[in-house]
Amino acid sequence: MSGPINYKFWTICIIEKEGKILLLDRQHGNFKGFLPPGGKVDFPESFVDSAKREVKEETGLTVRNLTYKGLYEYVNEVKKDRFIIFHYYTKDFEGKILEYPPEGKVDWYPIESLEELPMQESFRRRIPYLLKEGTFEIQVEWDEENNREGRIQVSNT
Incomplete structure (x- = not known):
């Protein structure tokens, strides 16, 4: 494949407390629904620093001792895009x-009730891997012609 590849990096941080996780009820932009705090990695910050900064900006909380959980990536061979989301837990x-959080209302939601919340399928798919031991890697090939997810490959330890 010739030409440059467009790499973009994001982070997500799952914060757990007493059987609940902190989620934003985001109702604007392309990523509507319940999501954990996260966002784009600013160059040249580290991925961990990005996750901490995004949590602080979107929730007001200061997080420490983040555990790396895995990555989720979209690969679009037509546009030569590779979007990678690094996931952390604490x-x-x-x-x-x-x-008044900037991305939407922030609240704690019981883990057992997450299936009932409206969220993007791509995030729902990651929840089991984020809440168990080990790490994961999920690669999604984007189907440019049909503007949807194509093949999904999951690896976990």
């Missing part, structure tokens, strides 16, 4: 949730 945080 129970170690402090602070108060923002009263």
